[in-house]
Amino acid sequence: MLNIQNLHARVEDKAILKGVTLDVPAGEVHAIMGPNGAGKSTLSYVLTGRGGYEVTEGAASLNGEDLLALEPNERAAKGLFLSFQYPLEIPGVPALTFIRTALNAQRRARGEDEIAAPAFLKLAKEKAASLKIDFEMLKRGLNVGFSGGEKKRMEIFQMAMLSPKFLILDETDSGLDIDALKIVSEGVNALRSPERGMLVITHYQRLLDYIKPDRVHVLAAGRIVASGGPELALQLEAEGYDKYASAAA
Amino acid sequence: MSLASALKTGDLTELPSRRDEDWRWTDLRGLIRTLPPLSPKFEGDIGVGPFAADETLTLVNGQGAIDLTLAAGETRVISMRLISATAATAHAGRVRITVGEGARLTLLESHEGLGEGYLSEIALDIHLASDAVVERIVLASDAPEAVSVVDAEVALSAGARFAQTLLTSGARRQRIETRVAHPGAHADLRLDGIYLLDGQRHADLTTQVTHAGVDGTTSQLTKGMVADQARGVFQGRIIVQPGADQTDARMGHHALILSDKAEVDAKPELLIFADDVSCAHGNTIGALDEQAIFYARQRGIPEMEARAMLTEAFVGEVVERIEHEPAREVARAWVAQRLGRSNI
């Protein structure tokens, strides 16, 4: 599924990723934890193709397809989805319009028919209900004036609507209240399947109680410095990142 | 001094030039080296215009004149087609509109360039009697090489309401000017506009509102986008004369520049000689939010489509202020088509 080989990337001449190697097979959920500034969001941006990041070495592929050679929208059409740590506001574009435009663009790119308006609305109503999102909110400018938690919920709603093949969740739990965390996690778990993979970036064990990872990795100073089973997250919560500081340096 | 007077006298020095303060960004003298022959009477097919209405008035190649009067209390929706049909010729046309007391007019005005490279000036006089209501929607679809001037002189009476929305894709040089004599006296004015310019197109939206009495309101919102080597000009002047107290006037102009070679020149001016007025203006010129574009692309929307979508949303605020529902639909479709989003 997702294969990352010795990935190096920099921003404005500052090296951030210094040789990340990671494999997430189909059907698995991997968690990435690590101190602030380690490069977790950078990894998610490099994988999705945000401008301003220069890949200086290494490779990344999804189902054997070279991601780095594709435009961001082409990567999305291949099924790559990023739930942003800081979702953007899109003034004047209602959430429903935005998502329908995205869904149809992805379908066109894959040579599929566009979704008809009634089928789209039905799907949107279903998904909004399951995420306890007020349907009226979907008629407002996307994320404009939404609270931090509402924006995160909207990310998961978009994910549910687009049903991507590979999900990257960048601190989706931050800003969510206790109930919202549960609802959002259920939304994510509903997408777990033998064909899908997920990379879950988080600082807190709590999210991993709901979205149970198969593997946990520690990213520090631009490298994966430790990997283990779910117990690694518990150990990090108890001990912090101190012992990886030397490994990273 | 105007394009019309230059056409009448054949004297090029009659053309407005950049030495005239109010024309410094829309130089006609420097552009027009020789005056083309006057436009002939046109007998060919003019097709259908962009607006549907029960009544249609047509002026082709400036021939003849339109003189429209609404009796007191009348309500009419009129499509007015001002057509430049013959390439490389010049014409000036006149329109006079009188709207009686309490009458209501929806004026759906289209400037249609069927020929190439013409020179056209249309002068309009619009008079609103007390409590008259006019909504004027202007869709200017000039040919890319045309020179086009639309000059409207509007006079409001007490309690009248005039609302205007200009939609333009520009021309080689294009000036759409609106001057409003505002008596205060609970008359209400809205002057809006959208310009969407690409290639080497130019559009100049100039307005002047003179508040002469107490208790008048004016609200202006113009939004524009320039791409390629296009140039947008906005000049908005609001004059509040001595004694025109309690005037409430707001003016906004906001533009997006989508390329290095495109340009926007804006001059908002508030000249206030009265006390106790509430006047404000805002003027912003910027680019699209690149982070928002990446966000849209991450969701699968191709870059050009993302840019068009955000631009459409940007000018959408002006479209939504159009009151006549069918005209609002025409405006929406025009924006989508200009931005290459007609398939959505």
Ligand SMILES: Nc1ncnc2c1ncn2[C@@H]1O[C@H](COP(=O)(O)OP(=O)(O)OP(=O)(O)O)[C@@H](O)[C@H]1O
């Ligand atoms: N545009 C930029 N210019 C300079 N430095 C940058 C830029 N973007 C990111 N960085 C730096 O790259 C490093 C990695 O940032 P990144 O956002 O990937 O960290 P993170 O692991 O996601 O942290 P957090 O847990 O706080 O979200 C940081 O030191 C950050 O300051």
Ligand SMILES: [Mg+2]
């Ligand atoms: Mg981060």
